[in-house]
Amino acid sequence: MSKGKVLLIGSNATRIEVKGNKWGATGQYLNETVVPAMALEAAGYDVVLATPRGGKPTIDAASDAPAHFENDEAAYRAARDYYDNSPAMNAPRTLRAVIDGGLDQYAGVFFPGGQAPVVDLMQDPDVGEILRHFHKAAKPTALLCHGPIALTAAMHDPRAFRAALIAGAEDKAREWAKSWPYAGYRMTIFS
Numbered sequence: 001m002s003k004g005k006v007l008l009i010g011s012n013a014t015r016i017e018v019k020g021n022k023w024g025a026t027g028q029y030l031n032e033t034v035v036p037a038m039a040l041e042a043a044g045y046d047v048v049l050a051t052p053r054g055g056k057p058t059i060d061a062a063s064d065a066p067a068h069f070e071n072d073e074a075a076y077r078a079a080r081d082y083y084d085n086s087p088a089m090n091a092p093r094t095l096r097a098v099i100d101g102g103l104d105q106y107a108g109v110f111f112p113g114g115q116a117p118v119v120d121l122m123q124d125p126d127v128g129e130i131l132r133h134f135h136k137a138a139k140p141t142a143l144l145c146h147g148p149i150a151l152t153a154a155m156h157d158p159r160a161f162r163a164a165l166i167a168g169a170e171d172k173a174r175e176w177a178k179s180w181p182y183a184g185y186r187m188t189i190f191s
Helices: 030-042 073-085 095-101 125-136 147-154 158-167 170-177
Strands: 004-009 015-018 022-025 045-051 106-111 141-143
Touching: 004 030, 004 125, 030 045, 030 073, 030 106, 045 095, 095 125, 106 125, 106 147, 125 141, 125 147, 141 147, 147 158, 158 170
Parallel strands: 004 045, 004 106, 106 141
Antiparallel strands: 015 022
16 A cells, blocks of 8 residues: 655756857756655655656666666666656656646655756746645655756746846846745755
């Protein structure tokens, strides 16, 4: 019997702008996505994957190697098999479908890392709605490595905040950040 459902929010980003107006490949890190999902399932929870467009997240090629599993080939293969074949990873939903289906059914929400969340999740209005719901309901919100950037989506206008950051307009960014529900929180981020 399941202890409940945990919502795993993934990114659909496959490219990221890097310094010098260039683009590079990106995605979610395999270990940061599947190791926590596997642990949640082992603890008795059902994992429900959702992304902005409902597609399966791309795994960043830089993370798709045994080196990210302490050079343990068996651990890497188990993680790869989970990502490739598990029902949780192969039935992604859109964020909007998850919201419309009701967020109260989830025990917690988890955002894995990799650089991809910087591209789409940090300014996605559905991510913001989900975060504000979990915050108001005092339900666990877990974020790993680059995953915490998604917290900016909980602002009133995360796109304007991001634009101010890119433009170097610190005063404007501070103004947009005033509506952030996590202001003043102490957080620990693992990478």
